[in-house]
Amino acid sequence: MGMTMTQKILAAHAGLDRVEPGQLIMADLDLVLGNDITSPVAVKEFERIGAEGVFDKGKVAIVPDHFTPNKDIKSAEQCRLIRDFAYRHEIENYFEIGQMGIEHALIPEKGLAVPGDVIIGADSHTCTYGALGAFSTGVGSTDMAAGMASGKCWFKVPEAIRFNLKGKLQPWVSGKDVILHIIGQVGVDGALYQSMEYGGEGLAALSMDDRFTMANMAIEAGAKNGIFEVDDKTIAYVKEHSDREYRIFKADEDAVYTRVIDINLSDIRPTVAFPHLPENTRTIDEVGEVTIDQVVIGSCTNGRIEDLRAAARLLKDKKVHPRVRTIIFPATQKIYLQAMREGLLEIFVEAGAAVSTPTCGPCLGGHMGVLGKGERAVATTNRNFVGRMGHPESEVYLASPAVAAASAITGRISSPEEVMK
Amino acid sequence: MIQGKVIKYGDNIDTDVIIPARYLNTTDPAELAGHCMEDLDKTFTGRVKPGDIMAAGRNFGCGSSREHAPIALKAAGISCIIAETFARIFYRNAINIGLPILECPEAAREIDEGDQVQVDVKTGKIVNLTKGSVYQAEPFPDFMQEIIRADGLIHYVRERMKRS
């Protein structure tokens, strides 16, 4: 019986020739990640272990991004705690305000994730680096603490669902629409405990940014990880960002999958997830009349340069609707700078949108765009749970940057085709 | 052996409702417990008693990796959670902090709010004392039993690091 991509990576990191689904293994880690919400808990647990230092100063990354720049005294204290920890243990990859970005956009950009890696992060969207052909998964703070001390983590070897991609995306359709379509199809627990493995001829048509977005939302289908086959685009990305050695793992021809799902990219329409679950999807043609109060474009799902370019194409020489607060936050400093150089930020400000420094801010209802009672937002983020962006009676509709920008202009959930005709 | 009264919820109970992000600027278990479940059920913190058991449907604990979620439930007094299925990060977090959780679809469906339930974490046996029904959940594999016996992952790792 053959192994999937994920199973092969895990076997190699556990020093085993092969692994079986369900097997419990101890794997060596290439990176352990935490943020300003999860690291404070991890630091306390780390101290309880009584280890002298972290297992490898170059293989721990700490990124304060959730409540930063600090929103209040309590979050400032949390950041102080992790900053002290990072300095005391000489963590090489601690990224201070001004350097930091949203962790899952930052880590690949800094070359800290490459194909074949095993990465854990105390943040559920750590699965993002699967776009690079790495095994990466979200864990909790205690796992982070144990990982920092020992360089190891326990895993139950997952089964996998294989997604065979074919065709090409239509104009105004992006990786976000594909992953929302898939979650709508399999459900929020459709891939529970499993890997989502992507490959097929359609892969070539997806940009790296599309793949990051799709791998990012594997957790919204309940998956342990999402992972893409490595191709020329992956190699080009990795060479541009990292000088680390990488290793390409391919699934065996006779790998066993619980399901094989064919996805024809050409058939996918712009897709929106209605409150309060990412599986409540409708194509843009089925949305109906939904007026909105806020648009948020950014996050670890859709705060990359292609996302901003898509939004700018729509917002150029237009104004956002006077009743719609539009907040755009590039995911990293590098993306911010790039957007500035390309004139995208100017387009946003001219259109009447607010542009923010990199932060998770509104995505988790933290700061910089919290919703009031009964308010509705279209967001390019990844979760629309009750209270996710603020008041428990507010609503979040998940969409692509193109749909979000189109909606910002019209004041209701709209198709980019409608605005650009 | 754990015994307690059941508080029951539905499917897809996510970590944002277990503990909303706006309270994540603290790591204090008691403070987190004070806001536990409030976006879904304002009565929870007022009525939960130490030892109570939580029952729920599918995909319990989905969403963010915040360990604050099992910490808040544990600090609120919840002694054990029985669900049809758990989201995987919540599952590992609960084990790692020593909060027993059991996956048992029949028990999760048939147990009702207010039932008195007894749980043997070691064997996975669940007894509904109110209804007189008995269920068998899959017991934890040895490795996880070891973590639970060691009172969580931290003790487990400390022991192993001392030995090596």
Ligand code: SF4
């Ligand atoms: S942008 Fe949102 S989903 Fe991504 S890491 Fe930040 S809070 Fe989490």
